[in-house]
Amino acid sequence: MTQHCFHCGQAIPQGDLILKPIQGEERAFCCHGCASVCEVIYEAGMQSFYQRTPDGELLSPPPPPNKDAGFFDYDEVQSQYVSDLGDRREITLMSEAIHCAACVWLIEHTMAKMDGILLASVNFTNKQIKIRWDNNQIKLSEIIKKLNSIGYDATPYDPSASEAAYRKANRDLLYRLGFAGFAMMNVMWFSVALYSGAAEDQEYRNYFHWLQFVIATVTLAYSGKPFFKGAWTSLRSKSVGMDVSISLGMLTTYAYSCWVTMHPENVGDVYFDTLIDFIFLLLIGRYLEAISKNKAVDASRRLMDLQPRVARKVTAGEVEVVPVRTLLPGTQILVKPGDKFPVDGIIVEGQSMVNESMLSGESREISKSVGAQVSAGTLNVDGTLTVEVKSILQDTRLGRIVHMVEEAQGSKAPIQCTADKIMPWFVTVTITLAVFSFTYWFFNAGIEFAIMTGTAVLIITCPCAFGLATPMAIAVASGISARHGILVKNGAVLETLNGIEHFVFDKTGTLTKGQMKLMDFELVSGLDEKAVMQSVASLEHQSEHSLATALTESIKSQYQLSTQDWLKVDEFKTHPGKGVYGLISSDEIRVGTAKWFQELGIDLPQHLKELALKHAQLAQTAVWVAKGQEVQGVLFLEDEIRAEAQRLIERLKAKGKKVTLLSGDQTVVAERVAAKLGGMEVIAEVLPEDKNNVIRELQSQGQQVAMVGDGVNDAPALVRANVGIALGSGTDVSMESADIVLINNDISAVDTAVELSARTLRTIKQNIASSIAYNIIMVPLAMGGALTPLIAAITMPLSSLVVIGNAARIRRFFSPKAIAARQGEKD
Template identity: 75%
Template sequence: MLSHGCFHCGQAIPEGDLILKPINGTEREFCCHGCASVCEVIYEAGMESFYQRTPEGELLSPPPPPNKDIEFFDYDEVQSQYVTELTDRRQITLMSDAIHCAACVWLIEHSLAKVDGLLLASVNFTNKQIKIRWDNSKIKLSDIIKKLNSLGYDATPYDATSSEAAYRKANRDLLYRLGFAGFAMMNVMWFSVALYTGASEDQGYRNYFHWIELIIATITLAYSGQPFLKGAVTSLRARTVGMDVSISLGILTTYFYSLWITVNPNSTGGVYFDTLIDFMFLLLIGRYLQAISKNKAVDASRRLMDLQPKVARQVIDGDTKIMPVRALLPGNEIRVKPGEQFPVDGIVISGLSMVNESMLSGESREISKQVGDRVAAGTLNVDGILTVSVENILQNTQLGRIVHMVEEAQGSKAPIQCTADKIMPWFVSTTLMLAAVSFLYWFFNADLEFAVMTATAVLIITCPCAFGLATPMAIAVASGISARHGILVKNGTVLETLQSIEHFVFDKTGTLTKGQMQLVDYKLLSGIDEKQFLLEIGSIEHLSEHSLGRAVSESIKDRLSLNNKDWLDIHQFKALPGKGVQGEHQSSTFNIGTARWLNSLALVLPQTLVNLADERASLAQTAVWIARDNNVVGVLFLEDEIRPEAVELIQRLKAKGKKVTLLSGDLNVVAQRVAEQLGGMNVIAEVLPEDKNRVIRDLQESGQQVAMIGDGVNDAPALVRANVGIALGSGTDVSMDSADIVLMNNELLAVDTAVELSARTLKTIKQNITSSIIYNIVMVPLAMSGVLTPLIAAITMPLSSLVVIGNAARIRRFFSPKAISKRRQGIK
């Protein structure tokens, strides 16, 4: 081996593998052509300061070999598995195990920022993910991956399955280290027992057992202690003081003190290799239990994704064949039998069945699905065989998007967590100072051995694990469990800010009202058989595709308790867009539509009906005129019905002292009438769609914290502007994308539920922080006084973290049947 190292990765250059290449006019030595090419690319891009940013002494890895199948990822069929929308502007998350330090983050982000057509490159150092947004008309995904490869970073699209596998691997690795520490602890215990029972009186036996314990402790420290030591090194390289720093310092202090006693056989102190291994074992138990508890607490989103089958019955030439869902394409047909879950989002093309959608909406009532209806992945087919045309698969399904949003919410930071993160380094620094003070005090007032053990106990007992988990655990549990009950929280900040909102602004149409017209009244001239006449009108409108026509037919169907087979045979049906419909029944010709259309047909509208229609127009009721055989004989009045739960929601919010405002583009008299029906609220009416954003801004400028609740495209700017935007699941995709909270269950009362969940989450966060502070206030003085040994500290420290995790898990009880019943009864 040559003595020099590679100019790029720093590793030794094997004999015969030396590569010479000029870099900036100076000939440099490399271990392979890959390192030489990467270095050349870095210098050509003007990124040579990367080498100054790499941690001192850190060896880079030679670049991975280029993937020969990179162009495979350029196909839309492949990208559809990882990319939400196959438009010109696309976004994907890549993974790269080669990311190992902050310098890597800097190099990737700055290098890709210079690539034409690449709109965003954001690196997450923690999970080694690279979020990429690019213009597909200017650059291909394979070119981006090649660019990363040229910099020395392999990259592949992120797959949730791979992420789950990585999680299981990390847990398995932790369990192996725990098992090794337990095995070492049992073996060292025999030697310790021998020393405590008299072997220590013989100098030869004493030294012999100490050296055996040293060998076992050294191996255990190198393997089982690796998670703590690596965590401490990472923190120090990033110039921060993390929780692993205090643990590692305590472990190493005990180890080197015992080592000093061992190599100096004439020393009078005792060795603590058994204690060292014991508290490594106990710390690993605590960390493993934390990992399991955190997984159980935040696995609501994982359980949601598990509801989506991984295989499907594809229909090919009339036969069914079991296929992986990943292999399906839009337009393929699949068959779903009773008792099975839908593996994809799609449209029913044959069959009739009841479907349970509770896992998406939180509503237990089963819904009938027939030809033309949409079905969602993960929902349960109850009693019929359905053939479905595939629309979306895997993460592009409604369920997949929900899981993605929940994961983002669980990873986001609330303001109180950001504050905790800022406090954390000071907390650990204070811990180190207290340990130093304890050591110095007992060194001069007792002996070196007692001083070392006391300082170690302080370092272990004050590990800020519980403090660091206080906020993220509560947010992760709340966002995960709420998603399972139809309330999708898209970022953690909302869970802290929602309970402080003082002004709730509601859009009217589609939010406080159903957004669906309904027949509320009608007026017919005398001498008409009312039931027969309504049956004829309903039979004609039943053939219409217009929303008003469907509203009329459905309302008449409910009024007369009809079935679809009860409709009359209609002849010469014709729909006239913007005017109305025509049809014949038993030689009678009907014209049903607007007053203007009937006037254009030279038909005379009775003045009494005209006056009634004008009166109802002021109440936001729409008139549909009816003429039979060229004589106007009646008028129907339709109205957008108020949601039944809207009144209760407004009452609940007002009882909490919140201001409530109705925001509408309707006439003021119409908006005022709706407000009266809701029990009274502020009204801002006759607002143009583009002005809703301005209204929210004006309220905020007056010093108010505002929440906007809407469902339409024109609500999107206001939802973004508001401190908290809440969209109904029945609304448009634009409104849901713009909101912070999406009510997938489409229940308006879920607004109040979200407010109470926010209060519960913040309460839990404060409880967790308070408990971790109390723990330190009580335990630190005991450790500094020498009452607590490092072994006891190693037991109590993980217990404090488990208390925080357990308290956060209690948020799941918020949606228990008993808790839901109490909220519905108004019991606080």
């Protein structure tokens, strides 16, 4: 039977077979190049490459790659994980060896001492390391080697590789747990025999002690290996981690039991059964903790699973199934009814209804035709579409959302700083208390009781619960909120938002729908109405402003014009916040605000000014038209106020928040809109570049300010504010500028985000309080001899599980019952 290469899939010629073990399993290769590449892929934790390659697809045998960490120094490799390949780069690494808060401290401090490292931040929850470095001073391979030297085998983070590594680590933990459980059951029979009378016979007593010794030694070496490995890593780096105290407790108990076994003439009991029991219980706790953490923070993984891994590529009329990673911008793909879009792109052929609920939160299906944009992960409902690829994988809108959720889950809130400062001293204090307890009870109750007491103290005190208190709550809140249309870019924002006292809202597109309509107009007598409107539409067609779009569409519909009717415009120029200018048939045409016209010395007819004032009372915006220095007329547009805006303003005011409307529109129009919304402070006729100064002025008065805008024109103000909240479809500008993006465009989600921040902060405080209370109660009991090592082994992981479980309760904030209750309050 013909063998096929494990890497490239091609048939292996007779006599060219190369066998190599890959992760303990022998694989067949056609050449040394394929074998080397396969080794590098597996060593880098990127074996999901083979899972993503469709069955039957053949690769070309590659040349032998570099098998060490230097492989990651190439820009071609880094481009898969690093968005900007400039001098300053940023990457997320993954290491399954991270398992306690002391690991976080060790990695961050070790990295901070390296020249060229600009930032090192460890996410304890999902075992990721965010590194920002100067590529001129240090290479990525040096960073990875340094992490390896202190015991953390780090590889660039890939979602599927992360899942595979998680499963592998859990499987290994489960094997060790099973072995410890089997050993515990066997040793238990020997203990029963000894307690039933066998201990009275010296020969039987020695026989059972030696049997227990053999089983305990093997169990300690195999099942206890994760604890010893963690302890050795800590000691090598001249730090003290949680595993040091656990290992000390196990070794102390084991050493004393060995001494009693090897000196049968001395009266004493062995504690091999106790040793195996608490190894088993500690492994149960660690396994349950790993599962609970994974379930609590799996929101980003679920989001990424929405994006297909393969696509139907169209080449010269032929359709073939290929991995998404092989697609290039400009490539055309076919998307059939019922399929999810694998890429972000533009429809070039076909028409269909598209369900975008996974991104927008809107269950309503949207009609899409040629020229419309589609997003990866959304569902094509009923038509076959040909789509031109614009971006793939992490560059898609969904990919950017997933990346920002992971960034938020890994970020640190201000309240976590205190915990980080306490952590390095925690284990040192634990060992000191254990030594004190051992010494006291050695002189007052004998060596056996002293050893059991000291071991109980070593095991009972664990910093994990304290270290998990903040990151678990932030990770759960960030993940679950993203699935409900609230994208929190930075976890620290959830704490900051709770202290915001002043909310500033942009008017157009935020409190209003941003869909302006031409309601009325008035031209100077004697002018050709259609000619004036045609010139206005031809000029505004060049602009991307919402007012320009509204004018163009209204005029096109009212006068039955098409794009072929647009007049040629030369020297087009946009004046932000003022208007537009262009030459049409050598005539200077301007469309803009009255204030801009007055600055240019253009006289506004009195009767048109009075008419504009009347329309302003109706919250209609006036747009003036001039040819040269002569006004031709004024157009009136109106923007519908969002139905949920008034309820939002009422709820914020009920919470004692100050609310301000910030607009570039006329003061009269802005005040009218504010009155319709129940009244608020108004700052009007502000240019886009001046909104930033308004926010700065409010902050200079000592106020914590949140800016809510559309994320494009308001970008500087969003960045300046303590918390920037952007509405919109998740464009690059909004995502870069704002701290929170409301993907579903529902402004009422501002209030939901405020309530979520309060809930998250409350959960963090509960977690910290519970972890402190646990240590205050349990440590004195252990020091007093009231707790055995077995009880300590049970309660230690339980403290972490309590913190994880309490953080997971944040998910109930978005349960149907909780949402219905909040909506009932709003109504």
